[in-house]
Amino acid sequence: xxxxVSNLYLALxxxxxxAPIAVMIVLSFNDTTTSISNWQGFTLRHYLTLFENDxxxxxxxxxLVIAVLSALGASLLGTLGALxxxxxxxxxxxxxxxxxxxxxxxxxxxxxxxxxxxIGIFSMELGFFTVLLSHIVFNTPYxxxxxxxxxxxxxxxxxxxxxxxxxxxxxxxxxVVIPEIFPGIFAGFLISLTYSFDDFIISYFTGxxxxxxxxxxxxxxxxxxxxxxxxxxxxxxxxxxxxxxVMNFHDAKAEAATKRKNKLA
Numbered sequence: 406x407x408x409x410v411s412n413l414y415l416a417l418x419x420x421x422x423x424a425p426i427a428v429m430i431v432l433s434f435n436d437t438t439t440s441i442s443n444w445q446g447f448t449l450r451h452y453l454t455l456f457e458n459d460x461x462x463x464x465x466x467x468x469l470v471i472a473v474l475s476a477l478g479a480s481l482l483g484t485l486g487a488l489x490x491x492x493x494x495x496x497x498x499x500x501x502x503x504x505x506x507x508x509x510x511x512x513x514x515x516x517x518x519x520x521x522x523x524i525g526i527f528s529m530e531l532g533f534f535t536v537l538l539s540h541i542v543f544n545t546p547y548x549x550x551x552x553x554x555x556x557x558x559x560x561x562x563x564x565x566x567x568x569x570x571x572x573x574x575x576x577x578x579x580x581v582v583i584p585e586i587f588p589g590i591f592a593g594f595l596i597s598l599t600y601s602f603d604d605f606i607i608s609y610f611t612g613x614x615x616x617x618x619x620x621x622x623x624x625x626x627x628x629x630x631x632x633x634x635x636x637x638x639x640x641x642x643x644x645x646x647x648x649x650x651v652m653n654f655h656d657a658k659a660e661a662a663t664k665r666k667n668k669l670a
Contacts, residue, residue, distance in 0.1 A: 433635035451636040464621035475540035476597035483548020491556040507543040516610035531613030548593030555589035588659040
């Protein structure tokens with residue numbers, strides 16, 4: 406009985422979380438050109454004609470480019486930051502808390518602050534470059550949070566042993582350290598990719614006339630809810646779901662490989 410109640414409770418939680426998304430995906434197949442709330446019949450037309458809107462395609466490409474580049478930049482900076490924090494003995498906790506500030510801060514605070522820095526201090530024109538820098542700023546802590554546990558679990562003697570056996574420090578780093586922490590880097594990259602693609606508030610404040618997909622959809626909402634919006638969000642949901650499945654599969658595979666390695670040792 407206790408197990409049944411527990412499963413029922415879990416099912417209700419998932420229903421509460423995913424029912425709105427399910428409704429949205431169902432309505433994306435509604436055969437209407439005006440309001441999607443009144444069901445007019447089933448159609449695939451909104452998906453087939455989704456990318457005929459040039460402005461929508463441009464915003465989608467902008468989001469993809471920003472997401473990939475910011476995830477790469479955040480992965481590099483986050484890995485370097487994690488390595489630095491791992492070698493700090495004093496005030497490590499304080500430095501970790503400081504690195505987590507972009508996560509703890511409300512996005513509107515981060516967005517307005519970055520906008521004021523770009524315009525007021527550096528006199529930069531808001532656009533692609535400012536959005537890219539902003540996304541790297543708030544993505545870097547996620548990479549640090551994913552890489553740090555890998556560094557803590559890594560045997561420090563492996564790096565020293567590689568150098569004792571004749572490896573140059575740089576070669577030992579890329580041959581020993583990077584493979585050990587790569588699952589954390591990859592997980593941080595995927596999280597950065599999804600957060601960057603999803604972001605609206607920071608992109609809105611730091612983008613100027615440059616529009617990511619979320620900003621474009623928000624601006625389009627002023628003219629009312631259109632059927633293509635439900636179709637676009639349905640495509641995004643499926644894409645993010647696939648990324649999460651790949652990430653979980655990769656983590657499970659890496660963990661299984663680590664367990665096998667430990668058994669052989």
